[in-house]
Amino acid sequence: MGxxxxxxxxxxxxxxxxxxxxxxxxxxxxxxxxxxDFPPFKLQSEVAIVDVGGEGDLRFRLFGTGLSSLAGxxxxxxxxxxxxxxxxxxxxxxxxxxxxxxxxxxxxxxxxQRVVIETRAIGIGLPFLNDKSGQVGLLTFSSLIDRTTxxxxxxxxxxxxAVPLMRWIDIGAGIPGN
Numbered sequence: 001m002g003x004x005x006x007x008x009x010x011x012x013x014x015x016x017x018x019x020x021x022x023x024x025x026x027x028x029x030x031x032x033x034x035x036x037d038f039p040p041f042k043l044q045s046e047v048a049i050v051d052v053g054g055e056g057d058l059r060f061r062l063f064g065t066g067l068s069s070l071a072g073x074x075x076x077x078x079x080x081x082x083x084x085x086x087x088x089x090x091x092x093x094x095x096x097x098x099x100x101x102x103x104x105x106x107x108x109x110x111x112x113q114r115v116v117i118e119t120r121a122i123g124i125g126l127p128f129l130n131d132k133s134g135q136v137g138l139l140t141f142s143s144l145i146d147r148t149t150x151x152x153x154x155x156x157x158x159x160x161x162a163v164p165l166m167r168w169i170d171i172g173a174g175i176p177g178n
Contacts, residue, residue, distance in 0.1 A: 009107060010145040012043055013124050017105070017169070020126045020139065028172045029103055031131045035139060043144060050080055050138040051130065052100045056093060067142065072114050084160045085113075092163050096125070098176045100136040103127035105169030110142055111161040118161065119149045126169070 023030040023038045030038075032049070041047060045066030051059045058080035068074040071083075081089045099106055105126040112119045123142040130137055168175035 010122050010143040012145050013122055013143050016141040029127045029129050032128045033131055035128055046142050048140045052096050052137050088162045095165055100127055102173050103136055104175050107166040108163045110163050113161050116151055
């Protein structure tokens with residue numbers, strides 16, 4: 001489990017991965033309660049917790065306050081995919097489904113549009129076990145360090161435009177395609 005041949009991964013994303021690694025695990029992944037009971041990550045406001053149900057069922061259990069400021073609202077409790085541009089929904093669902101079914105983690109580049117401003121940030125997703133439902137969900141984090149913002153032409157809407165996968169993270173169960 002490392003950052004070799006990933007490209008440039010911002011320091012805060014690396015720190016979140018290291019934080020996740022030291023949380024107690026049940027098998028390969030932490031229970032959600034263990035993650036929540038562990039001392040909070042120093043950049044907790046950029047963390048989101050996502051419940052992953054059946055096909056097309058992703059819901060924000062928690063959407064950090066830093067993310068809410070960027071998005072212009074708190075998405076806690078909302079269907080994750082409704083906040084994605086239609087062209088990005090299938091890829092987002094595919095990545096989440098593969099990450100929880102393996103389980104494994106991933107690095108992505110997130111492109112988020114708010115009105116005519118687009119923000120690009122490197123992010124990470126790592127699995128957790130929901131001890132109440134028995135389902136695997138995702139702990140996600142978006143970088144503060146490597147975030148860039150630009151004015152774009154086109155639609156004046158707010159949504160996640162794209163989340164291209166940079167690389168899978170093997171946490172001990174392999175990665176998709178292997």
